[in-house]
Amino acid sequence: MKVELIAVGTELMAGHLQDSDSLDLARRLSSLGFTVRSRTVLPDDVERVAEELRAAARRSDLVVLTGGLGPTRDDLTREALAEAADRSLVLDEAALESIRRRYADRKKPLPEGADRQARLPEGAELLANRLGTAPGIYMRLGRARIAALPGVPREMGPMFEKQLLPRLREILPSRVLAHRIFKIAGLTESEVDETLGAVDLPGVSGLSLIGSPGVVEIHARVAAAKEEEAEKALDQVDRLVEERFGENLFGRGEETLSSAVGALLVAEGATLATAESCTGGMTARFLTDVPGSSGYFLGGFVTYSDRLKRDLLGVPEETLDRCGAVSAEVASAMATGARERTGATYALAITGIAGPEGGTVDKPVGLAFVALTGRGTTAVHRFVFPGDRKTIRRRVARAALDRIRRRLLGVEDGGDES
């Protein structure tokens, strides 16, 4: 079954706003087994939308539009549907009543043009909107089904699930598509590509890589006649990824480096503290993104200035002078200081040069030292990451989280200071 997605809205044209609806719909419909044949963004222009609708209805089984259903004169999706189907717009009294009630419930006056939202192409069905005023529309055009949903994401999603999906039962594809995301740390995107190599497993219709600073995701898609078969095929991919990536694989789906670290700390009954210089609190922030992180993360220090490294963490003045703030020695002293002052089982310390200024030949922008201390041992790792300030900071913070993760897994090497 083929589907085409059309997002309508002049505000989406100039490139200052991304259209998130059709991305969301593409995900939902793909996982149901639909093949997405196009995603198009168009201005609020009756002729242009109607033209695209007619072409899409000839090519595909389903066309889903989002946006252009509001009460104002700019909102022209209803008109475009009527134009494409060569039908007139008629007032749906029940729809008007429900819109009136909605405004009355909120004690707001009915805005001019509110009745426009109750007009549907002749023969079309209304899709109720429990979260806003704009009802959706469902109709046939030739052999295709057409649905128009509101552009507001928090109204669109529920309307898709509750109103549209039940109406699509008869054309829901018999093949099931399933999807699993694997998350890899410690390797670049091209290293992941190389390590993954060729994958030839039955039912696996696609493997793609998505890289971000410090983490690479492998997205696996499979198609099968039944859900259990699809899951079985994904389990095969799972074993293969585990085998090829070992401890570099840190999670699946919604798991993050922080949640993986959290689970390991909980399992060990251990606590963690941080001391950050160049990442300026980003590592602590990543750790506390996880609900319940107060169970193992005690807190930490952002010692951006040398003085605070000395006063708050007890880094010796002499070490700062002799080795410089960005050095293995200072990272190590920061970690030790943070652990002593917080009483945490482990402390993670970071010092580096995020740029754009401050680099030298010996200590370039992107250089960072990550020290981890706890249970009687301290290890320091040295990194040099490419990229701009933002990228470097993210990569350093994630490298630090990956160090404690490996240590908790028992696969941490002794560190290096090369």
Next chain:
Amino acid sequence: MKVELIAVGTELMAGHLQDSDSLDLARRLSSLGFTVRSRTVLPDDVERVAEELRAAARRSDLVVLTGGLGPTRDDLTREALAEAADRSLVLDEAALESIRRRYADRKKPLPEGADRQARLPEGAELLANRLGTAPGIYMRLGRARIAALPGVPREMGPMFEKQLLPRLREILPSRVLAHRIFKIAGLTESEVDETLGAVDLPGVSGLSLIGSPGVVEIHARVAAAKEEEAEKALDQVDRLVEERFGENLFGRGEETLSSAVGALLVAEGATLATAESCTGGMTARFLTDVPGSSGYFLGGFVTYSDRLKRDLLGVPEETLDRCGAVSAEVASAMATGARERTGATYALAITGIAGPEGGTVDKPVGLAFVALTGRGTTAVHRFVFPGDRKTIRRRVARAALDRIRRRLLGVEDGGDES
């Protein structure tokens, strides 16, 4: 002049990847005065891309494709161009030579299919790629200009600027479009909408609002015959926004709350420290996003546990017991402790409940206290923000930055503890 954008790539269809190229191109071409008539994402499918190309070439003056120019068999944009124009693909010897040289320079073997990248539709021009192996293509189709650029953003941008733009000189619109972004803190999107009200200024073709947690952007677009006129119209909008929003307007364009705070601290010759509980380092991280922030941001504390609030910041045990960790009293004691221990001119402290757990009737999820101390006075503000954990944390961190900004501007009220 009308332009249509087509992004090609099967990997873009299932909704797991956003297409950033056409967003970037829409911005670049809009600011040159082109009207973007559609942005379409299509799979690597010769027939489908050719069909869309022919339709777009009939409707518009320029069509820009991105993606599908790589060396592999999936990359079919060249074939689609040839099909749409009904021409054959011919080998461009100069292009092949340059691709060979590129691989030789990197000491990599020429991959199978590399010569595919040197094949162009008859009569088309090659667009040199100095940053990758895939050359671009420029050609005519009927009255329209067609350009195909590589999908990799860091190759696409420079090729657009250096190779494509000079070839578009003759169709560059005579009307100039300009754009300015205004940034507002302390108001919700609907409050900004209401405060802005109707704007009727000559040349102003659009004002739109983009909200994110804690910050609302007003995007203003103007069209004029000359650049100076466009700038003049934007200056009029600027005065109007300043007048209507006063100190809620904190910046323009690339400015952020953190950079605004930084500029004010530098002007005053003051320094800042932070003490964070529920935001877990996010405020420090925002502050240190700004290059050069080490000039005024000394560092801070992430005191996620009550014990660290006591041990690191000296918050009295009795206050924690009597008022609870999320209270005006504890926020105030955290700020005082942070200022004393760092010697900063100002200290900003945050304590709150980010959820999803931990809320009560008296202290719901979303409750936060922000304390600011320095130059002899301390003020505490209480907030209750809606949203999920992520949204609440961002809003609280931004509200905290906005408190110090207002204080430095001299428009801070005395705080409240209601």
